Amino acid sequence: MKGAAAALACALAATAVLPSAPRADPARGAQLFQRCYACHSVVAGEDKLPGPNLRGVLGRRAGTLPGFRFSPAMIEAGAGGLVWNRQTLDAFLTDPERMVPGTEMGLPAGLPAPADRRDVIDYLEEAGR
């Protein structure tokens, strides 16, 4: 938990400018979400995928979606205070294992570009409304 908390603190510091950054392109985010699509959905009720449903993920405490079996690492991170918001999602999509050591989530193709991550997060935010 200490590791996750430290990583979270680093991530928040590194992304502290994000809230004032201009909103990007949710439509492009939908296209980029194809890199997440194999494991995640934003469609309500689509809950038998390898990863948790991401509809309404912003504001959710990590590791707490009812009915989904999270890794012990993700549950621990949530218990330690990790809540998904624009900053924490950005940090997680940058390097999942650095943010939550032991997470089961891989990031097959990665989202190394900040603009890509911003677009995906915009898409998730839109999908949660």
Next chain:
Amino acid sequence: MRRWLIAVLVASTMGASAATAAEVSIRTYSVPAGGHPHDVAVGADGIVWYTAQRSGHLGRLDPSTGKVDLIALGAGAAPHGVIIGPDGAPWITEGGTNAIVRVDPQSREVRRWPLPEARGYANLNTLTFDKRGRVWFTGQNGIYGRLDPGTGDMQVWDAPRGRGPYGITTTPQGDVYYASLAGSHIARVDLDTGAATIIEPPTRDQGARRVWSDSKGRIWVSEWNSGNVSRYDPKANAWKTWRLPGEAPRTYAVYVDDRDQVWLSEWSANAVVRFDPEAEKFDVFPSDKKGSNVRQMLGRPGEVWAPESGADRLVVYRAK
């Protein structure tokens, strides 16, 4: 960098078997940090190739020296699967750039066969050669396909239940099967028409992740959600299922060795598990690294290789 380890824990459904575990030697090889090795393949010459998914490289390990070379696969690369083709070369499902890739083992030339653009991003996963020299592959976003390297002809089909196609294998008899993780089934592919026939495992929502064949053409399935390993016998059209040891196992990888011993990776125990189908007995080999995250296994007679994606190591299990 190299260490000999002794298997320290043996679990069994039918009694402990420390003597059996003691017959296995384990040797680890560190690979460049940050690569997160996903899949591994060993050639007849003993050279080991692995996909450094995070850094976008193909890795080459010479186990006799421990030397590792990295071959860059280009901008945006995030390779997932690697196998050794009938030509002795490593073949890759290159998930980052949506292409099948061959790397020449001598010149290290990288040759690419991109998927048709109209197909979009497939999230390429795993590949296997049939007995006719064609390579079959899966894409988790809901496709499977076939490439004839001789002609360059590539066919891509929609998977019957959409997203999920993951592990794929060829039996000694030449049949091709794949597993659908999100679809919780396996499928047999018609080698001529490409049609996939779904075969339902007995456990509902089991999360069939990878498949491998034993010498008799029976299909072994690692079930991520259920924590089971199951076996499909095509001749009898019959299933048999075993649950791995532990309270809440997560079965990720499966590989059947030349003696028909079934090797699995189990994430809850952070371990590699060997299953003896005759004795119905499990031997558990925990990693000495936290969160080792073995996502695939592959071998050659006498040795089984496992990439520890969470520890940046390759591990080989050998019969003493």
